[in-house]
Amino acid sequence: MPRATADLLTPALLVDVDRARRNLARMQEYCTGHRLALRPHVKTHKLPLFAREQLARGAAGITCQKLGEAEVMVDAGCDDILLSYEVVGERNLLRLGALARRCRLATIADSRAVVDGLAWAAARAGVDLPVLVDGDAGYGRTGIAAPHDAVALAEAVASTPGLRFAGLFTYPTLSGTRDWLRQALQGLARSGLAAPVVSSGGTPGALATHEVPEITELRVGTYIYNDRTMVRRGAAAPEDCALSVLATVISAHAADRVILDAGSKALTSDLVQHEAALGHGDVLGYPGALVGRLYEEHAVCDMRACAALPRVGDRVRVVPNHACAAVNLYDEVALVRGDEVLDILPVAARGRSR
Amino acid sequence: MPRATADLLTPALLVDVDRARRNLARMQEYCTGHRLALRPHVKTHKLPLFAREQLARGAAGITCQKLGEAEVMVDAGCDDILLSYEVVGERNLLRLGALARRCRLATIADSRAVVDGLAWAAARAGVDLPVLVDGDAGYGRTGIAAPHDAVALAEAVASTPGLRFAGLFTYPTLSGTRDWLRQALQGLARSGLAAPVVSSGGTPGALATHEVPEITELRVGTYIYNDRTMVRRGAAAPEDCALSVLATVISAHAADRVILDAGSKALTSDLVQHEAALGHGDVLGYPGALVGRLYEEHAVCDMRACAALPRVGDRVRVVPNHACAAVNLYDEVALVRGDEVLDILPVAARGRSR
Structure with missing residues (x-):
């Protein structure tokens, strides 16, 4: 099993276990209270x-x-x-x-x-x-x-x-x-x-x-993972987002955009409701980056608002618009703490829509 | 193995093999010519x-x-x-x-x-x-x-x-x-x-x-399956669509809408480009039905333009907006001819985004 996120093939679904557990604890505390x-x-x-x-x-x-x-x-x-x-x-x-x-x-x-x-x-x-x-x-x-x-x-x-x-x-x-x-x-x-x-x-x-x-x-x-929709609706802070998609930059020609290897088959096409123009995910570490266009296996990220661009081979984490839908695309999920991979689990109920 | 589509659990991915093969033959003929x-x-x-x-x-x-x-x-x-x-x-x-x-x-x-x-x-x-x-x-x-x-x-x-x-x-x-x-x-x-x-x-x-x-x-x-996008773009006729999602009506309260058991986890949220308002699929047999809202496991179909509505338990076929993305949600696909199930195949490369 890969020990570090650098060893994972991309696109990979990551869960920050400490964040997820904090989210679980908070909601239970609210309900108990x-x-x-x-x-x-x-x-x-x-x-x-x-x-x-x-x-x-x-x-x-x-x-x-x-x-x-x-x-x-x-x-x-x-x-x-x-x-x-x-x-x-x-x-x-x-x-x-x-x-x-x-x-x-x-x-x-x-x-x-x-x-x-x-x-x-x-x-x-x-x-x-x-x-x-x-x-x-x-x-x-x-x-x-x-x-x-x-x-x-x-x-x-x-x-x-x-x-x-x-x-x-x-x-x-x-x-x-x-x-x-x-x-x-x-x-x-x-x-x-x-x-x-x-x-x-x-x-x-x-x-x-x-x-x-x-x-x-x-x-x-x-609530266990949160996502970009929850953040934009004010229901979660960015640091409450436990789920991300690890992606690799595969093309970086233009001065204003890069292409990631995570498209709609890795992030879903779900939009933040009522915000159709506002992109398909948040690229961590690149505030202002806009995941503007998704194809099946490509994301085109508009980086005009970013100070520096990642290069071919660099990896980024993308917080998807909708955690529930993104999870349903993956056969397995990596539980991580920082860049350490703690475990890789099968998404046991993936695709169980019937 | 189920012998008829009536025996399938829904949502189920159906491929009309005769249409698919006709599409394959036509494109090969074009290229050869x-x-x-x-x-x-x-x-x-x-x-x-x-x-x-x-x-x-x-x-x-x-x-x-x-x-x-x-x-x-x-x-x-x-x-x-x-x-x-x-x-x-x-x-x-x-x-x-x-x-x-x-x-x-x-x-x-x-x-x-x-x-x-x-x-x-x-x-x-x-x-x-x-x-x-x-x-x-x-x-x-x-x-x-x-x-x-x-x-x-x-x-x-x-x-x-x-x-x-x-x-x-x-x-x-x-x-x-x-x-x-x-x-x-x-x-x-x-x-x-x-x-x-x-x-x-x-x-x-x-x-x-x-x-x-x-x-x-x-x-x-x-081209092998075509989809609602191809039809709307004029690149295929409705009868060229070989792929559909078989869905069941689970709720039918209002006079103007029904709810299907196929949501974004069965159809994807992919929209027909430049036609964001125009729905998530074509409901066969119900011209004018608009799959207006998708949730993860529900589709809300606006049936105002339809002469008659299906009832709870009825099944319909929905041609999805984007065949490639829909296929990627399913572990298996039923090959059908009319209502006969000829075979059920694992979607062997499903989820192989890396």
């Missing part, structure tokens, strides 16, 4: 190592987006999982049932169609399945927009054999979330239903979660 | 099966972008490879030398630094390494902008033990490419250097390559 259950989302790191570490630090369980991620994490010993995704289709429902026999598993629903499938899965597997009702306070993705419709689905869950109504679920925490939750909770109370869990998520607004006291559980993923 | 050597780029499909098929149909050899791709293809029996990338760094140069002992391998250079490295690699491996000089006719990525500088580098290559000047390389074919090539070729002639190969590439303009008669070799990758 505010009596919030922390349920970290593993979609960001996709690593059993960090899932287990999050649990050891006090997390109530983990969150997985897809069944494939959950299967990897159960195999790795995680025993309390919220599958934060509407599960649809017979083969997936059989997988869900099998997982529910191996761990404490809860999931979500936003329609009768999904509830009916979950009931079938629970019956087939012979399990009682906790189901949170997915509410949408304005994001416009999944989830039920009208609180009274969410209450109606909760009633349907509660009255379905094999299913147990386990609470409310929403994402992310928006300005309208508190109103939405209060209306839904009032409706549930009128129906005689308790919501043991009220789960919300998202790293950018995580540290304001206590301002919505109805929320009992926080789901966050990106 | 115009006496152009076809050197297909495997970065798109990343599959030994199609690389071998491209060779069997008459390709002069294949193109690989990264050493890792070339290693996979040599292992699969491909024996004539152009590595269309500036190779930098001692470990990479050793890999290059090892490859050059196993197949006919040529590569490119756009600087003395790269040439010096290649010379070291050739000496270490005890091989003669053909090197094309990388010229830039206006793209602004790698390559030498001034033809006379390219000639100077060609002279350096020609006079370096272990290296052989093999010709000129450029990407893509631009309006200025012919002028650039003529000037470079005249300069080479004055230096007494022949350019046995003049290689250019890019699917969008491929069928106009004969209009630049200086070009002797065409490198194209995307």
Whole structure:
């Protein structure tokens, strides 16, 4: 195994373990201090190592987006999982049932169609399945927009054999979330239903979660690594970024640009939302460098604002726009402290989008 | 193995083999008709099966972008490879030398630094390494902008033990490419250097390559599958698109949108260039559907322009914006004919960005 980052082939995914652990500790401390259950989302790191570490630090369980991620994490010993995704289709429902026999598993629903499938899965597997009702306070993705419709689905869950109504679920925490939750909770109370869990998520607004006291559980993923988006949104400082892509300068003709060997297949094309013009990553050590154009295997860095340019063969670290998406491109990740490589781990849940 | 697409878990990567083979045949026919050597780029499909098929149909050899791709293809029996990338760094140069002992391998250079490295690699491996000089006719990525500088580098290559000047390389074919090539070729002639190969590439303009008669070799990758970008640029018809992502509707609340289980981790965030507002894919069977917002594992499809909406559990095929990037997300690909699954292949060179 390479002992130093200089020995790694590039592009390589690096995790500064001290930064990552500091980020883990801070979020757990916040949640503990505010009596919030922390349920970290593993979609960001996709690593059993960090899932287990999050649990050891006090997390109530983990969150997985897809069944494939959950299967990897159960195999790795995680025993309390919220599958934060509407599960649809017979083969997936059989997988869900099998997982529910191996761990404490809860999931979500936003329609009768999904509830009916979950009931079938629970019956087939012979399990009682906790189901949170997915509410949408304005994001416009999944989830039920009208609180009274969410209450109606909760009633349907509660009255379905094999299913147990386990609470409310929403994402992310928006300005309208508190109103939405209060209306839904009032409706549930009128129906005689308790919501043991009220789960919300998202790293950018995580540290304001206590301002919505109805929320009992926080789901966050990106916080372990952070990324350029979090920095630009003011949700993290540059020194909180634990993830970077090590890249090599392969061409440096012009006085104003260099070409790196890390393109969209190493950084992803994800943009910082609402900032489409502002580049694809931060080049550490070169403030003002703009990763202006990405091709599949090339990044063209505009260096006009930089005092000095790296040369062919030099290596730089690039903090990507979106940690979760970048991680999903790599079969392995190097855990580093400075330039020392401490370990190289397979990204066990990479590509587990199904 | 699943026999029908209905049995596949989603998101799943599908290749319509008949369309892919028709695309392969057409491009080979074009090249044969115009006496152009076809050197297909495997970065798109990343599959030994199609690389071998491209060779069997008459390709002069294949193109690989990264050493890792070339290693996979040599292992699969491909024996004539152009590595269309500036190779930098001692470990990479050793890999290059090892490859050059196993197949006919040529590569490119756009600087003395790269040439010096290649010379070291050739000496270490005890091989003669053909090197094309990388010229830039206006793209602004790698390559030498001034033809006379390219000639100077060609002279350096020609006079370096272990290296052989093999010709000129450029990407893509631009309006200025012919002028650039003529000037470079005249300069080479004055230096007494022949350019046995003049290689250019890019699917969008491929069928106009004969209009630049200086070009002797065409490198194209995307043509095997095509994608939404090719269709929007007029370089392919919808029925030429061989690649799609099979996705399932998981939520369908609103009258104007549905949510698919295929997000940026299934389609990539690559946009059609210069059309940032125009979505992330074409939903087959739903003309007017706009894949307007992508999250990691969700696509929000605006269906306002559609006569009827799919329902929860329904499956749709989405033609992605960029085939090459989408393929790189999947560990396996299903070869299909209609709804029949003919085979499922590992995407052998997936993630080989180093």
